[in-house]
Amino acid sequence: MPSRLRCxxxxxxxxxxxxxxxxxxxxxxxxxxxxxxARCAVPHDFLGMHKCKGGIVVRAYxxxxxxCHLIDLRDEDNVRYPMKRLDKxxxxxxxxxxxxxxxxxxxxVKRYDGQVAQFYDPYSFAPTLSNDxxxxxxxxxxxxxxxxxxxxxxxxxxxxxxxxxxWAPTARRVSVVGNFNAWDGxxxxxxxxxxxxxxxxxxxxxxxxxxxxxEILASNNDTPFLKIDPYAISFESPPYNSSIVCDISGxxxxxxxxxxxxxxxxxxxxPISVYEVHxxxxxxxxxxxxxxxxxxxxxxxxxQYCKEMxxxxxxxxxxxxxxxxxxxxxxxxxxxxxxxxxxxxEQFMKMVDTLHQNGIGVILDWVPAHFPRDSFALAGFDGSCxxxxxxxxxxxxxxxxxLCFNYGRSEVSNFLMGSxxxxxxxxxxxxxxxxxxxxxxxxxxxxxDWIPNKYGGSENLEAIEFLKHTNSVLxxxxxxxxxxxEESTTFDGVTRPVKDGGLGFDFKWNLGWxxxxxxxxxxxxxxRKYHHNKMTFPSMFQYSEKFMLVYSHDEVVHGKSPMVGKMxxxxxxxxxxxxxxxxxxMWMWPGKKTLFMGGEFGQGHEWRYDESLExxxxxxxxxxxxxxxxxxxxxxYKTDPSISAWDFNPDGFRWINADDGNNSVFSFLRFCESGKxxxxxxxxxxxxxxxxxxxxxxxxxxxxxxxxxGASCYGGSGLGNKGGVLAEKWPAFALExxxxxxxxxxxxxxxxxxxxxxxx
Numbered sequence: 161m162p163s164r165l166r167c168x169x170x171x172x173x174x175x176x177x178x179x180x181x182x183x184x185x186x187x188x189x190x191x192x193x194x195x196x197x198a199r200c201a202v203p204h205d206f207l208g209m210h211k212c213k214g215g216i217v218v219r220a221y222x223x224x225x226x227x228c229h230l231i232d233l234r235d236e237d238n239v240r241y242p243m244k245r246l247d248k249x250x251x252x253x254x255x256x257x258x259x260x261x262x263x264x265x266x267x268x269v270k271r272y273d274g275q276v277a278q279f280y281d282p283y284s285f286a287p288t289l290s291n292d293x294x295x296x297x298x299x300x301x302x303x304x305x306x307x308x309x310x311x312x313x314x315x316x317x318x319x320x321x322x323x324x325x326x327w328a329p330t331a332r333r334v335s336v337v338g339n340f341n342a343w344d345g346x347x348x349x350x351x352x353x354x355x356x357x358x359x360x361x362x363x364x365x366x367x368x369x370x371x372x373x374x375e376i377l378a379s380n381n382d383t384p385f386l387k388i389d390p391y392a393i394s395f396e397s398p399p400y401n402s403s404i405v406c407d408i409s410g411x412x413x414x415x416x417x418x419x420x421x422x423x424x425x426x427x428x429x430x431p432i433s434v435y436e437v438h439x440x441x442x443x444x445x446x447x448x449x450x451x452x453x454x455x456x457x458x459x460x461x462x463x464q465y466c467k468e469m470x471x472x473x474x475x476x477x478x479x480x481x482x483x484x485x486x487x488x489x490x491x492x493x494x495x496x497x498x499x500x501x502x503x504x505x506e507q508f509m510k511m512v513d514t515l516h517q518n519g520i521g522v523i524l525d526w527v528p529a530h531f532p533r534d535s536f537a538l539a540g541f542d543g544s545c546x547x548x549x550x551x552x553x554x555x556x557x558x559x560x561x562x563l564c565f566n567y568g569r570s571e572v573s574n575f576l577m578g579s580x581x582x583x584x585x586x587x588x589x590x591x592x593x594x595x596x597x598x599x600x601x602x603x604x605x606x607x608x609d610w611i612p613n614k615y616g617g618s619e620n621l622e623a624i625e626f627l628k629h630t631n632s633v634l635x636x637x638x639x640x641x642x643x644x645x646e647e648s649t650t651f652d653g654v655t656r657p658v659k660d661g662g663l664g665f666d667f668k669w670n671l672g673w674x675x676x677x678x679x680x681x682x683x684x685x686x687x688r689k690y691h692h693n694k695m696t697f698p699s700m701f702q703y704s705e706k707f708m709l710v711y712s713h714d715e716v717v718h719g720k721s722p723m724v725g726k727m728x729x730x731x732x733x734x735x736x737x738x739x740x741x742x743x744x745x746m747w748m749w750p751g752k753k754t755l756f757m758g759g760e761f762g763q764g765h766e767w768r769y770d771e772s773l774e775x776x777x778x779x780x781x782x783x784x785x786x787x788x789x790x791x792x793x794x795x796x797y798k799t800d801p802s803i804s805a806w807d808f809n810p811d812g813f814r815w816i817n818a819d820d821g822n823n824s825v826f827s828f829l830r831f832c833e834s835g836k837x838x839x840x841x842x843x844x845x846x847x848x849x850x851x852x853x854x855x856x857x858x859x860x861x862x863x864x865x866x867x868x869x870g871a872s873c874y875g876g877s878g879l880g881n882k883g884g885v886l887a888e889k890w891p892a893f894a895l896e897x898x899x900x901x902x903x904x905x906x907x908x909x910x911x912x913x914x915x916x917x918x919x920x
Contacts, residue, residue: 186217186255187246195221196249196346198377198384201333203349208283209265215257218243218265220281221250223347225269228252231278233264240268249346264317280319280364287353287360288314288323294356297327300570303633305578306496306586309358310391313368313407321364322405324350324372326389327571328542329357330379336361337386338372338402345375345384357571371402373536378543385543388536390575393497393505393586395481401493401536408586411509415516415588422521422590422640427666428706429833431804432642432752433794434523435471435760436712437462438488439479439502442757444772455503459514466520469787470794473521475593475754477713479508480527480579483534488713488769490595491562492527493537495579498587505587512588521590523644524583528576528626529596530562539563547572551611557599559606567600568622577630584638591642592634594665598648600627624663631664642666644708655706667752670707673698678715681742684728685824685846685906692821699815702750706808709746710754716767724762724786729906734847736762736782737876737906740789740869741843744908747793748830748841750813752804761787785875792867796839796910802832803839816840816855817893823848825903827855839866840911842901849879850903856895857887863899863911870904879904885911 187206194200195207209218218230220243229240243252268278289308296302297309309325324336335345340363350359373386388395392403440452443461453461466474479502481494489499498508512522531547533539538547548563549555555564566572583589600623604610613621631643645654645665656662680694716722727738739762747753758773762783765774777783797803806812816827827842838858844850857863864884870876885899892898903909 186212187219187253192246192251195349196247196251198333198335198346198349198375200349201352204283204351208281209262211260211262212255215255216260216262217253217255219251219253220267220283221347222252222267222269223250223341223344224271224273225250225252226272227270229268230254231266231268233266280321282321282348282361282363285316285362285364287351288312288316288362289325289353289358289360294353294358297358297571297574298356300574300577302574302578303581303637305574306391306393306582310389310393310496311372311403311405313405313409314362316362319364320367321362322366322370323360323362324374324389325358325360326350326374326391327356327358327575328374328376328546330544330546331359331376331542332379333377333384334359334542335375336363336372337375338366338370340366340370340372343373345377366405368405368407370405371396371400372405373402376542381543386536387541388493390538390541391496391578392494393582395494395497395500397500398483401483406505408505408509411506413509413513413588415513418516418519419588425640427640427642428808429801429805431472431798431801432667432708433471433747433797434473434475434708434752434754435466435469436475436477436754436756438477438713438757438767438769440485441767441769441771442773443775450772452502455498455507455511456514458502459511463515463518463520466515467518469760469791470798471520472798473523473590474515475523476525478525478527478595480524483532483537485769487532489525490527491530491532491560493532493534495576496582509587516588522588523591523593523642524589525595526580526583526592527595528565528580528630529594529600530557530560530564532562547575553607553609553611554603557606559599564599566622567620567626573626573629576626577633580630580634581637584634584641590640591644591666593644593646593669594627595646597627597645597654598651601647601649601651627663627665628658632658635664644669646671666706667708668705669710669712669754670698670702670705670751671710672701673707673749673751674710674712674715677742677746678711678726681738681845682726682728684730685734688728688824688845689821692819692824695826696815696818699813699818702813703808703810707750708752708754709749711746711756711759712754713756713767716756716759716763718766720766722763722766723759724764729847733782734906736786737870738845740786740874740876741845741906741908743786743790744793744867744869744910745826745841745843747790747797748803748828748839748908748910750807750830752807753794753797755790760790781875785873789867789869789874793910796866800832800837802834802837803830805833806831809833816842816857816895823850823853825850825853829858831858836915838913838915840913841908842903842911843908844903844905847905849877849905850901852900853903854892854898854900856891856893857897857899857913858895859913859915860887860889860897861913863887863913865909866912867910868904868907870907870909876907877904881909881911887913 228243232239243254336348337343341347350361389403394404394406478489480492481497604618653662658664676694727735830839872878887897887899
């Protein structure tokens with residue numbers, strides 16, 4: 161490396177004087193060749209302005225420049241100093257003798273096509289990252305890392321441009337390439353910042369919309385390769401996938417009331433009904449080639465639909481940038497960027513803003529468990545296993561053919577934590593559903609060949625610590641947001657606070673409840689009495705975690721059939737009646753709720769990511785009836801928050817009769833937090849009408865029938881209880897009062913009773 165002129169990196173914009181034509185070339189030939197051959201790891205040591213023996217020297221390496229002049233900006237007349245061309249590829253130098261101070265300057269070039277341009281020298285600017293920034297990134301605790309690394313629009317000394325910073329610790333050289341330098345890695349090599357592994361440069365004049373990548377020369381290979389920016393917030397479409405400089409600071413949010421209310425909300429005690437959506441297939445536009453809706457279009461349409469259906473939140477399947485449509489977004493390449501498919505980052509913000517203004521929370525699927533092997537993205541980023549483990553027993557996911565993050569590396573954990581923080585800070589997301597948490601927690605997840613942890617166990621201690629730290633930081637930085645774990649095992653303490661030894665999630669998907677209920681419902685009704693325990697068993701563990709009941713996209717793909725197709729029964733009408741009854745049962749069971757789009761109206765075929773939902777089915781009463789049941793039972797849950805206040809309190813639930821397997825009837829009570837009301841829920845999962853069916857109740861008087869999925873307005877038989885029943889003082893099922901009900905076939909009946917103090 162350098163040289164007889166090994167100068168310190170410049171600390172500011174510098175100046176010049178009249179050149180001495182008798183002075184020989186100042187830079188050594190081998191040093192110049194390290195620049196022109198793109199092998200120099202310290203370009204700021206040579207390019208730009210430097211003090212040297214006898215004066216100062218200014219050098220520039222410029223693509224497509226025929227001539228170059230140095231312009232002294234101190235002088236009102238902008239004195240020019242011609243620079244000598246030392247290499248045909250565009251290396252220029254000028255030596256200014258005498259005692260001189262650093263002064264501001266620009267370059268003026270005449271290009272081969274005759275055009276003339278003036279611009280500031282990227283190599284005249286100090287680093288845009290402070291020592292504290294570098295330190296905090298190094299220890300993995302920079303909470304605003306998304307404002308430090310990546311491309312950042314900046315104004316330095318009144319000069320506008322873009323700074324670029326990327327972590328590539330084993331690289332020999334890193335350059336920014338783009339449509340501003342003909343994608344040539346010789347022309348904007350970056351400086352390394354000490355031993356941090358971070359490379360940085362500020363390029364004046366680079367504005368929003370500029371496409372770029374990083375050209376990297378690895379330590380073990382002489383062939384440079386291109387990588388996208390891991391911290392970019394905008395990308396172009398495949399196959400080029402270039403990162404795009406983007407400035408979203410000008411967006412004006414209008415959701416202040418929502419954010420303020422969120423900060424003061426304990427969601428564990430509030431109703432949460434989540435509508436899970438794949439944005440590209442919720443609705444399409446037939447008159448425009450069946451294209452998917454844009455961010456702005458879906459913001460308007462979806463907010464109105466969720467309000468009508470009484471959903472409190474929408475959960476988007478991953479909208480982080482991804483290259484392959486068939487991955488549904490779960491193989492992420494841009495962890496900080498809304499996908500380009502539906503609009504710009506600003507339009508994504510507008511969608512979130514619109515949903516918030518309509519009272520709808522926004523949850524985003526977030527994928528910290530793995531990433532794809534695409535050569536343009538994170539895999540082998542600097543020529544080494546940087547984000548992933550080198551050992552495939554730790555670094556490869558056999559199920560999805562992807563790579564696993566190395567959570568024990570502080571910069572990697574900071575990258576992921578920064579992604580989570582960025583979605584909430586920049587884009588006002590209200591919560592993250594973390595995908596595939598079980599695959600993170602266990603070293604032997606889907607592996608026959610694995611490496612035990614230091615204690616000989618199968619727990620991934622580094623991933624566990626990452627989840628704890630990330631959940632703690634998210635809740636510390638943003639009050640009222642929620643994190644949800646898709647975790648399919650019995651790992652203890654997923655929703656327990658970190659201070660109490662848990663992972664710190666707010667909620668956990670109740671996949672056990674999902675499998676048990678669907679296993680029961682798929683049986684022919686005549687056989688359900690032999691599987692009665694499938695429905696009752698979840699009550700044994702429902703308070704071990706803060707559970708969210710879920711029927712997600714995973715249940716309606718890959719040959720599993722749509723929700724209505726899962727229902728047992730000989731006829732389509734029976735299946736539809738079953739589904740109505742199940743949804744009412746679900747919404748009244750303790751826990752928060754999530755339902756995948758299309759399930760709410762009985763989508764007729766499996767979900768297809770590249771087609772619209774079958775909205776045309778709503779012209780049929782049977783499908784409209786399913787939708788109406790979901791709307792009405794979600795409305796009960798939403799408008800009476802005293803139910804959800806006790807979603808996780810055992811005092812809020814009591815079986816009336818869990819043992820009526822012969823009739824395949826389940827009955828339970830949901831007590832309201834006030835203690836002044838309760839709901840009795842009775843589900844008959846056979847096609848047999850049950851007349852004079854006895855249930856126990858906690859108090860007497862009129863119990864109003866607030867929902868009956870067998871009502872004719874839902875497409876049912878029309879049988880019911882004429883608006884309610886009278887509970888009399890006659891003990892039943894260890895309760896002091898009882899009533900007799902009419903249970904329509906394949907139905908759920910919901911009664912509400914008010915506590916009568918006079919009666920007591």
